[in-house]
Amino acid sequence: MGSTINLYFLTILIGAVASFDVSRLNVEKVHDPISYEDTIIGGEEVSIEQYPYMALFGYVVPPFTEFCGAFIISKNYVLTAAHCTFLADKMKVELRVGNSYGINGTSVFVSEVINHPNYDPKTVNNDVAILKTVEPIKFSDTVKPVELPPRGVDLEVGSMVDVSGWGSVEWGRSGSAVLRAVKVPVTNREECKKLGKPYDTVNENMFCAGYDEGGKDSCKGDSGGPVVQNGKVVGIVSFGRGCALPKSPGVYAFISAPSIRDFIKKHTGL
Template sequence: MHVCGVSNRKMRIVGGNITEVHEFPWIAGFSTRGKFYCAGSLITRKHILTAAHCLDGLNMREIQIVLGNHNRVSHENTVVRRRIKSARIHEHFDPYSFNNDIAVIEMDISVEFDSVIRPACLPQNQVSDYTGTMAVAAGWGRIGERESLSNVLRKVDLPILSDEECQTAGYAKKQLTENMFCAGYLKGQRDACQGDSGGPLHVTGAHGNLEVIGIISWGRGCARPQFPGVFTKLTNYLDWLRNHLDGECVCPPPQVR
């Protein structure tokens, strides 16, 4: 049995570090017409969680999904490539405000779980308050606002801000909805960036597994002071997700005996 949220650590990312190879075995990279542009998280053998804006307006037949990858420009023998069979963009996604920025992809062929490809855990509690928790974002996005995409998967630690901290940052209050939260530093320096969209923001759950609690969504520039990253609040969508997974299990973390 392969349990969700188990990282392979041996113990749009700005100011972060290169991950260990396959440290986040659920992360998926998206490309269209040969160009990498977004990410997602494997949550069942055939479903990937991502941001709605990573799919909205695009030709689904041109999107390729890559799993089991670390260096996206080298052809690793662990790589699994898939296409999209179908996709469910949230019915109330607003492409102007990015409210309800969430989508689920069904791949054309299921994957087998192993040491390189495993599913992410979703939050177990809809009412959890993660304020002050240190979270980890991961992706192949730009390493600076004016820099290029990263060839290798990177991660960055970002503290989750309170709603008050988020609303008193540089964003207009009307830009932020109850379906979003902020994570990052008001002084800037560390952030997700373009190309990281759709990827996961994790916290360590009660059982030690990583839980994806946010989807990298939007922000003003990258790592700018007073403009922390904005994420889709996954706890608001657990019922929606269950209704769009065709009865597939969203792997819970192991229970304490």
């Protein structure tokens, strides 16, 4: 298990997805997808009022098929991880917003999915996708956008970031019905790269965060969700090695990286 990469997928309970070959991600082994009942490890339950930008990403197949996290950045745009959108060319995308129990949220339909043009599924580089909504999202106390960070400003090693989602609370279990969040420290990027596979692909478009002793982490089902610091979203849940293992931090797409921030600006104006 220690040498295994986890891309935090939730189970999609339909035949079309069952045939998806996760080995295309070029890893030694990808853990089997899990159902909507596993989430954040070592964190706590939180309310949607505290995290009103949170969205649950899925596909329009009855019943709604949960897949990843996502987050609102404006009335017309939501962000998620590019590795979550592999079926977007075959199935219509749906979001659920405004409810701590993500599956019970209000439906928001997506008209366009724009993956980063340089997203690489082998290295998980530039792991970001823009979701354009069919109709403007209606804001309320439980549905609000999160602010984007400036371009090119790196994160301070040791500073804390806040990760939220409906993913696994324990390795090998299904996703949490209730939104959860956990705080973890940013780690040194160069030291992270030395931790062996899958961390050898970490670059300036990513950052690592977690405790040396493990115990707190994002997990399966949290992919695509936001990483927030000082009220701004600085990262997107991307990949890791297992969940909350010692010396196995989570890896996050770095939104301030010029490659990613310029892509968001080009397509959203934000």
